[in-house]
Amino acid sequence: MRRQNLTLDRMIQNTRPITNELVASHGLKPDEYQRILDLIGREPSFTELGIFSAMWNEHCSYKSSKRWLRTLPTSGPQVIQGPGENAGVVDIGDGDCVVFKMESHNHPSYIEPYQGAATGVGGILRDVFTMGARPIAAMNALRFGAPDHPKTRHLVSGVVAGVGGYGNAFGVPTVGGEVNFDPRYNGNCLVNAFAAGLAKTDAIFYSKAEGVGLPVVYLGAKTGRDGVGGATMASAEFDEKIEEKRPTVQVGDPFTEKCLLEACLELMASGAVIAIQDMGAAGLTCSAVEMGAKGDLGIELDLDKVPVREEAMTAYEMMLSESQERMLMVLRPEQEEEAQAIFRKWGLDFAIVGKTTDDLRFRVMHQGEEVANLPIKQLGDEAPEYDRPLVEPTARAPLAPDDIPQTDVADALLKLLASPDLSSRRWVYEQYDTYIQGNGLQRPGGDAGVVRVEGHAKKALAFSSDVTPRYCEADPFEGGKQAVAECWRNLTATGALPLAATDNLNFGNPEKPEIMGQFAAAVKGIGEACRTLEFPIVSGNVSLYNETNGQAILPTPTIGGVGLLSDWSRMARIGFAAENQPILLVGAPRQWGSHLAQSIYMRDLHGRTDGPPPPVDLAQERKVGDFVRRLIERGLTRSVHDVSDGGLAVALAEMAMASGIGAAVPGLEDIDPVPVFFGEDQNRYLVAMDLDPQDGALEDIWREAEEAGIFAPWIGTTGGSDLKLGHSRRVAVSDLIAAHESWFPSFMENEV
Amino acid sequence: MKSAVVLAPGLNRDRDMITALAQVSGQAPQTLWQTETTLPDGLDLIVIPGGFSFGDYLRCGAIAARMPVMRAVADAAERGVMVMGVCNGFQILVEAGLLPGALMRNTSLKFVSREVKLEVANANTAFTRRFEPNQVIRCPVAHHDGNYFADGETLARLEGEGQVAFRYAEGTNPNGSMNDIAGIVNDKGNVLGLMPHPENLIEAAHGGEDGRAIFESALAKVA
Numbered sequence: 021m022r023r024q025n026l027t028l029d030r031m032i033q034n035t036r037p038i039t040n041e042l043v044a045s046h047g048l049k050p051d052e053y054q055r056i057l058d059l060i061g062r063e064p065s066f067t068e069l070g071i072f073s074a075m076w077n078e079h080c081s082y083k084s085s086k087r088w089l090r091t092l093p094t095s096g097p098q099v100i101q102g103p104g105e106n107a108g109v110v111d112i113g114d115g116d117c118v119v120f121k122m123e124s125h126n127h128p129s130y131i132e133p134y135q136g137a138a139t140g141v142g143g144i145l146r147d148v149f150t151m152g153a154r155p156i157a158a159m160n161a162l163r164f165g166a167p168d169h170p171k172t173r174h175l176v177s178g179v180v181a182g183v184g185g186y187g188n189a190f191g192v193p194t195v196g197g198e199v200n201f202d203p204r205y206n207g208n209c210l211v212n213a214f215a216a217g218l219a220k221t222d223a224i225f226y227s228k229a230e231g232v233g234l235p236v237v238y239l240g241a242k243t244g245r246d247g248v249g250g251a252t253m254a255s256a257e258f259d260e261k262i263e264e265k266r267p268t269v270q271v272g273d274p275f276t277e278k279c280l281l282e283a284c285l286e287l288m289a290s291g292a293v294i295a296i297q298d299m300g301a302a303g304l305t306c307s308a309v310e311m312g313a314k315g316d317l318g319i320e321l322d323l324d325k326v327p328v329r330e331e332a333m334t335a336y337e338m339m340l341s342e343s344q345e346r347m348l349m350v351l352r353p354e355q356e357e358e359a360q361a362i363f364r365k366w367g368l369d370f371a372i373v374g375k376t377t378d379d380l381r382f383r384v385m386h387q388g389e390e391v392a393n394l395p396i397k398q399l400g401d402e403a404p405e406y407d408r409p410l411v412e413p414t415a416r417a418p419l420a421p422d423d424i425p426q427t428d429v430a431d432a433l434l435k436l437l438a439s440p441d442l443s444s445r446r447w448v449y450e451q452y453d454t455y456i457q458g459n460g461l462q463r464p465g466g467d468a469g470v471v472r473v474e475g476h477a478k479k480a481l482a483f484s485s486d487v488t489p490r491y492c493e494a495d496p497f498e499g500g501k502q503a504v505a506e507c508w509r510n511l512t513a514t515g516a517l518p519l520a521a522t523d524n525l526n527f528g529n530p531e532k533p534e535i536m537g538q539f540a541a542a543v544k545g546i547g548e549a550c551r552t553l554e555f556p557i558v559s560g561n562v563s564l565y566n567e568t569n570g571q572a573i574l575p576t577p578t579i580g581g582v583g584l585l586s587d588w589s590r591m592a593r594i595g596f597a598a599e600n601q602p603i604l605l606v607g608a609p610r611q612w613g614s615h616l617a618q619s620i621y622m623r624d625l626h627g628r629t630d631g632p633p634p635p636v637d638l639a640q641e642r643k644v645g646d647f648v649r650r651l652i653e654r655g656l657t658r659s660v661h662d663v664s665d666g667g668l669a670v671a672l673a674e675m676a677m678a679s680g681i682g683a684a685v686p687g688l689e690d691i692d693p694v695p696v697f698f699g700e701d702q703n704r705y706l707v708a709m710d711l712d713p714q715d716g717a718l719e720d721i722w723r724e725a726e727e728a729g730i731f732a733p734w735i736g737t738t739g740g741s742d743l744k745l746g747h748s749r750r751v752a753v754s755d756l757i758a759a760h761e762s763w764f765p766s767f768m769e770n771e772v
Numbered sequence: 773m774k775s776a777v778v779l780a781p782g783l784n785r786d787r788d789m790i791t792a793l794a795q796v797s798g799q800a801p802q803t804l805w806q807t808e809t810t811l812p813d814g815l816d817l818i819v820i821p822g823g824f825s826f827g828d829y830l831r832c833g834a835i836a837a838r839m840p841v842m843r844a845v846a847d848a849a850e851r852g853v854m855v856m857g858v859c860n861g862f863q864i865l866v867e868a869g870l871l872p873g874a875l876m877r878n879t880s881l882k883f884v885s886r887e888v889k890l891e892v893a894n895a896n897t898a899f900t901r902r903f904e905p906n907q908v909i910r911c912p913v914a915h916h917d918g919n920y921f922a923d924g925e926t927l928a929r930l931e932g933e934g935q936v937a938f939r940y941a942e943g944t945n946p947n948g949s950m951n952d953i954a955g956i957v958n959d960k961g962n963v964l965g966l967m968p969h970p971e972n973l974i975e976a977a978h979g980g981e982d983g984r985a986i987f988e989s990a991l992a993k994v995a
Contacts, residue, residue: 184883188914189824190783248815275782275827282781367781451883453914458788472977503968 034335034391036066046073052404055751059398061618067335067391074302074340075309078564081403084530085562088543096556099518100221106147106298107215108558110226110520112584116473117224118481119153120402121214122161122580124563128269129211133178137211138186138272138600139344144215145190146298149281150347152225152288153217156457158187159346159473160213161198161485161524161578162448167440167767172201174494175209176448177768180396182272183213184451189274190281193460194452195469195483198578204487207568212524214485214580214708218473225288227297227307229315229350229376234294236319236374237356239363240280240346242329247303247342262422272319276345276368283366284347290362292355299346305339307348308374310384312396313674318377319396323386327369330685350376413496416632419617424694425626429748432625432698433669434759439624442666443763459572466594467513467662467677470585481589482516484581488665489574494618496538496575500545501636505702508553509583509662512645515591515652516583523560523579528572530564538575539564546577552638553645554582592652592660595679599739601659602713604684605668606651606705606725606732611691613668613699615661620666621698634700640729641703647730648705656721659708669697671706672736676743676753677760685736687746697745708738773797773991775817778845780806780836783823783860785971792971793819796987806839806904815853817990818845822859822914822969832875832917833863842868854898854990855963859915862955863963870930871965872930873922878915879948883913890968891941894934899964902985902992907939909982911968918967920931920949920956930956937964 036042041367046069056072064072074363078084100117101109107121125140127549141158148155160183165172178200187194229236247270264404287293295315297307304321312319323338333341351359356372363370377383382399384392427435436442449464461480462470468484486507492499503714504521511518523546528535550556566573605612616622619633651657659679663671668685676682687693711717718734723731742750779786786803793801795945802812811818813950825836836842842864849855849870857865865871878884885959890911903909922930925951930936938955945952947967955966970983 183881188883188885188916189784189827273827275824275829278784278824279781391782450886453883453885455885455912455914455969456785456788458791458972458978461977668939 023152034066036358038063038069040600042069046070047077048073052076053564055404059402060394065340065391068394070336070340071305071392072395074305074405075399078614079198079308080302082562083404084406084408084564085539086405086514087407088540091257091543092557092730094556095556096520096554099558100224103560105226107519110558110582111153111221111453111507112473112479114476115221117219117221118216118582119148119151120214120522120582121147121559122212122214122522122578123147123561124526124564125211126208126526126566129179130175130209132269133175134182134185135269135271137179137182139270140211140213142272142274142277142344143188143300144190144213146300147384148215148217149284150224150225150296150298151219153219155192155215155217156287156459157195157216157469157483158192158196158214159197159469159483159485159580160211161207163202163210163576164199165201165209166203167201169203173768173770175367179209179211180448180451186272186274188453190278191456193456194449194464195454195460198463198485199445199448200602202574204574208566208573210526210573210576212526212578214522216483223288225293225296227295227311227314229295229311229317231294232317232376232378234350235356235372235421236321236376237351238346238348238369238371238373239325239349240368241273241276241343242327242369243338243341243346244329244343245333245337248337248340260652270342270344272344277370280345280347283363283368286362287359290355290358292351292359293349294352295350299348301342303341303343309399311348311350311397312376312382313400318379318381319374320377320383321374323384324371325371325373327371335384335391339384354621361725365499366503373688386439387502394757402676405683406537408530409533410540411533413537413541415628416494419631424616424692426694427625429669429693429697429745429750432621433673433745434751435625436620436666436670437673437756438759438763438765440727442620442670444760445764446761447764447768461588461591461707462514462593463542465639467510468516470514470588470591471765472588478587478589480585480591482511482514482583482585484510485492485578486510487576487578489576490618490623490629492542492575492577494633496541497545498633498635499575500542500577501638502633502702503550503577504546504549504555505552505636505638505641506664507579508555509645510647511581511583512587513592513662516585517649518555518583520556520558521550521579521581523557524579525560526563526566526573526576526578528567535572542575542577549636553642554685585730590653590655592658594661594675595659596675596681596683596708596738597658597710599681599688601738602711602718602734603736603738604707604732605735606648606707606730607703608733609701610731611688611696612733612735613696614703615699615701619698619700634702636702643728644705644730647725648707651707656711657707657709661706663704663706664700667698667700669752672745673743673756675706677757680753682740682742682753683736683738684744693746713737773799773816774803774814775819776804776805776812776815777801778806778818778820778841778965780825780839782825782827783821783970785822785833785859789819789821789858789970792974792987796984799989800985806841808841809844811844811848815848817854818848820857820861820864822861825860825864831867833867836864840900845880846870846871846949849963852962856899857965857970858971859967861918862967863917865963865965869955870963872926873920875915875917876919876921878919878946881917886946887912888944888946888968889941890938893936893939896934897937897961899957899986899989900937902989909984910973910980911970912967912972913946914965918947918949922950933959935959938966
């Protein structure tokens with residue numbers, strides 16, 4: 021009797037009348053709904069409406085961004101797979117490749133920080149091992165609201181614990197990342213998770229199904245109601261009713277994911293896998309459609325076979341569930357038993373839930389009823405695409421040359437080192453396992469995380485994640501360039517050759533022309549930088565509608581880059597390597613530093629956010645980086661750091677703090693020390709040379725620099741236990757460390 | 773040395789441990805899947821590596837302590853085979869009753885991953901004889917539940933009988949452990965539980981080799 025009622029209930033649900041309100045609540049605009057009607061020639065069922073909303077929301081369809089994403093450079097001799105698969109794949113030689121991607125989990129993390137961040141990490145790891153790669157490194161770029169906003173502490177604490185909770189249990193080292201604060205993230209924090217894995221170039225797995233009548237297999241965890249409609253939620257702005265959206269956040273289970281990793285890699289090695297796709301955003305719907313559409317095949321699913329963990333789930337719920345740790349595969353039928361045994365061993369569900377067909381239809385059966393029958397190619401390909409109206413961002417006037425608010429250099433340095441954005445992130449990264457796998461060569465706190473490549477005596481990979489949102493706000497084009505350039509620079513500073521990047525573009529509501537203008541300009545900047553630096557984008561993710569009550573976040577196009585070190589024994593680190601080494605400022609302008617507008621100095625010490633960001637000369641950037649990399653490769657330096665937030669003073673302090681070795685940098689006579697020490701001019705590196713400053717070897721370096729058109733002045737010398745900048749007082753390195761380490765723990769203990 | 777590493781769902785430092793044992797002993801360890809009920813002949817050392825066995829959604833190590841292979845491990849320990857549990861492995865040995873005490877949540881209530889200092893509190897065990905007495909070494913930790921606890925009587929016995937093998941030194945206790953305890957041996961001295969990860973500090977690429985002597989001690993015991 022009860023059973024009958026449930027069936028009746030489901031039928032009612034699938035025949036639920038499609039009203040304008042129902043369409044709107046699925047995030048579909050009236051013209052988009054008309055497109056659906058035109059496409060299928062009838063009114064969709066309730067389940068079909070859900071499927072369309074899942075496929076056509078901004079998160080899955082990239083409908084506002086596609087037009088601009090197409091302009092990005094995505095190829096190169098090193099690129100094996102560009103955007104469009106679960107992750108990008110880049111050749112690193114010797115039959116090995118690195119598989120990587122970055123993806124946002126912003127909205128869920130704001131609603132439920134621990135689970136939102138945890139499942140963000142889980143999702144990106146799954147993207148990587150779905151392609152046959154064992155994850156070897158993770159990073160995360162986190163942006164929170166103002167430290168004094170009442171929600172910030174709660175979000176920091178939950179997000180960091182969630183990132184750690186998932187990554188630590190899964191067993192991947194976190195090698196780097198970013199944490200920043202700005203009031204513009206008060207109502208919408210950003211959690212961008214990056215993962216990279218290693219695979220063999222001849223054993224990469226794709227989502228394209230091949231062959232008719234083959235079993236479609238469901239693997240991993242059971243399906244529940246968690247996350248139903250999550251991707252649609254992530255494609256809308258927030259308002260005060262945000263708490264009501266908590267049920268759309270998924271719950272992560274890193275244990276199951278770890279088992280899924282091992283089972284998938286075992287299964288792939290057995291040769292049974294034809295195609296594989298993880299169930300991420302929009303779960304079963306998106307993964308099944310993708311596998312079929314890419315392979316020019318239809319897919320038929322029987323939902324009665326789907327392993328569920330809740331009673332009386334409707335077809336609609338099953339199709340839209342975002343339960344984690346699930347995979348869909350097309351398997352060779354003759355190896356079905358072998359495959360099943362592997363999954364049983366790891367305690368995971370294994371169920372044949374459908375088959376591939378030759379009719380290009382996406383058919384979903386439930387309780388003997390056909391609840392959806394849609395054209396599979398059109399579901400993905402015919403998604404609306406918009407060329408949204410935009411307004412070009414207006415350029416900001418430069419600061420007047422004499423507009424230099426003064427603060428003593430030592431005072432300013434100590435304040436900045438103890439500020440929210442420049443203080444040590446130890447409180448954060450000590451909650452992440454940075455030792456696991458035993459291959460980490462550089463842990464968080466340097467310019468880039470470095471991990472050696474297992475099975476090779478000398479090879480290592482470098483990873484960095486970068487963007488300077490205040491630059492992007494002031495000039496999205498220059499800011500986009502700068503995000504790429506800084507990432508490239510950070511990889512270069514270890515001695516690595518930057519190979520390729522992934523982009524995670526976080527912006528506000530694209531239906532607002534000024535936001536669309538920001539987006540378009542930033543993508544143009546990213547494209548230009550990637551082209552000049554030969555640093556293609558091989559994967560990525562767009563997160564729009566990052567707004568609360570009409571207030572957009574700072575434009576935040578995060579760039580995650582990967583570089584290759586051919587010999588890690590010659591790698592450079594951020595700390596000074598020894599005393600009495602000459603420090604060169606490679607790539608400096610004549611007066612060492614000049615650009616103060618949009619600097620941390622102006623913003624955090626003088627409350628000024630006017631003026632343009634420092635421009636990036638990309639040709640010069642490349643020249644300087646290539647020069648620095650050669651110095652490292654030749655063994656002439658072991659100590660390199662790029663100059664970024666906080667300028668020369670902060671960069672020198674970071675090198676001193678990392679090593680405990682001081683330095684004296686006298687500064688330039690008759691020049692205001694503020695722009696010299698706090699200007700944020702681009703393409704500059706500090707390089708402490710492994711040379712005796714007296715023996716003339718520097719002359720040769722300078723000659724080479726001059727021939728390359730690079731200015732590389734000797735600005736000071738390492739040694740002692742103090743940092744002495746210009747005419748300002750000496751500061752003990754221990755005092756720098758005390759200032760640097762103090763802010764984060766005190767903040768989280770509620771003391772500042 | 774014939775060694776074996778226990779494998780179970782959720783353990784995740786198995787590969788680190790296998791690499792370390794192979795590097796130090798020159799011989800790759802065997803692996804023991806959790807459902808096995810008999811052990812290969814002639815094992816000298818069984819290692820239970822770190823991780824989050826079965827998710828550790830109950831008390832850490834509580835489920836793994838009841839996996840089939842643990843009965844064989846306990847029998848082997850009884851026969852005098854060396855058994856070493858690192859991190860989650862330590863928690864499993866405690867839950868299995870092979871070592872006394874309990875490992876509670878860190879006092880910070882947070883996961884902690886950092887390098888600490890360890891003092892070799894007893895250089896006379898099968899796992900520490902390659903160290904100098906009271907030698908201080910570096911070692912990474914990475915855990916959420918490493919806060920060692922035992923009742924007064926047990927603690928007095930551990931201290932009195934020299935069963936405390938390693939102690940956090942120089943104020944680096946990362947988890948609130950009683951008496952700064954980082955690692956203990958059983959009363960027979962052939963079972964070691966250790967919270968830090970010596971397997972992640974055994975070669976130049978790790979930035980030091982301080983963890984190596986633990987494995988070398990176990991080797992020397994056999995040789």
